[in-house]
Amino acid sequence: MSNRIVILGGGAGGIVVANKLRKALPKHTEIVLVDKELDHIFYPSLLWLMVGEREANQIQKPLLSLEKKGINFLNALVQKIDFENRTVLTSKGDVTYDCLIIALGANTYPEKIPGFSEAAYNLYDLSGAERLREAISDFGGGRVVVLISSTPFKCPAAPYEAALILSSYFKQREKNVEIEVVTPEKLPMPTVGPEIGKKIVFLLQSNGIKFTPEHNVNSINPEKKEIEFQNGRKIFYDLLIGIPPHGLPPVLQDSPISGRNGWVKVDPRTLETDFENVYAIGDITEIPLPNGKFLPKAGVFAHFQAEVVAHNIAAKIKGESGIKEFEGKGYCFIELGDGRAGYASGNFYSEPEPTIKMRNPSMFWHWGKALFEKWWLWKWF
């Protein structure tokens, strides 16, 4: 089987699976990676870009450079997947596959909240983060609100990191700024339990950041600079940073692969879908955990899932035994903005609850995160 392996998406999951498969398989097995964008972005660094510590060209790599490794890159929009005929329909023609890995990530839909696009800086895309950087440097002072519009969203720590980094940024510039994080969650990072959530709230509050939980946004009025919530409350802002609603990319929304909850159902250990020789990894998947919650959407999981899938596909093609399984392990650096970071790691598949440990913030973890960024952009390109 598998003369042609097609990978949809050149994000965190897609580039790892492409590299690993290329290394494991002989040249006559064709590997094609399709992405609508020309560049891979290392998303965690948007937080540093926001405060002027990175430029866009420092956190991106051209996907075309994968070709020098023997991975064919097709810069096209995926329009449809015809599972019956094993064909991907793209803006640049049809591509047939013997084996398919879908790693198209979660899309953001700011338009789902009336007023969001006009009022909020979208921290979750490159152009939004770049515009936010300008707004921050021009900001004279006042109320900054970081608004999480709905769950799930990518990287459960990112909005809290953004608030902490901004707090430190404004303190250094001696600007009179009040920061508030408003979220539908009860506590930050709810999947990992209340202990870590309370630690994050403590970090926020000890930096003077207000935490407002259990608030679901209804709409935003850009003229009045007011956010209206479903509980009737209104919150005023001078500068609004928004995490938009997330969902499957349009191409997967009406696809037979999309599950009841609007994400892709997979085997939690092998990432196989209901379709033969079709795998799904990363943010498009929905993986239930023993505690009734779902595996968070984070690059670390896309990465580890990609390694498992690449190993198993290569073993199948080469007729080797020894299947690997994704074990639910993950980790996360939590930037504080003052040259320190915290670090949480553990196993999300543990029963009855994930077993996650959080290390005290230190410079060590901050440098760990910066080194990881360099390693990532070197390793896969």
Ligand SMILES: Cc1cc2nc3c(=O)[nH]c(=O)nc-3n(C[C@H](O)[C@H](O)[C@H](O)COP(=O)(O)OP(=O)(O)OC[C@H]3O[C@@H](n4cnc5c(N)ncnc54)[C@H](O)[C@@H]3O)c2cc1C
């Ligand atoms: C600000 C921020 C900070 C973050 N920090 C962390 C962190 O510290 N740690 C961590 O683990 N995670 C972090 N994340 C989350 C992490 O970036 C994502 O979870 C990860 O990128 C998911 O990988 P993926 O391969 O599933 O999807 P993605 O990386 O989103 O890749 C999807 C790819 O598919 C392409 N695509 C989509 N639709 C189409 C289409 N129709 N046709 C062709 N191409 C298409 C996209 O262009 C994209 O390249 C952060 C995210 C953000 C926004």
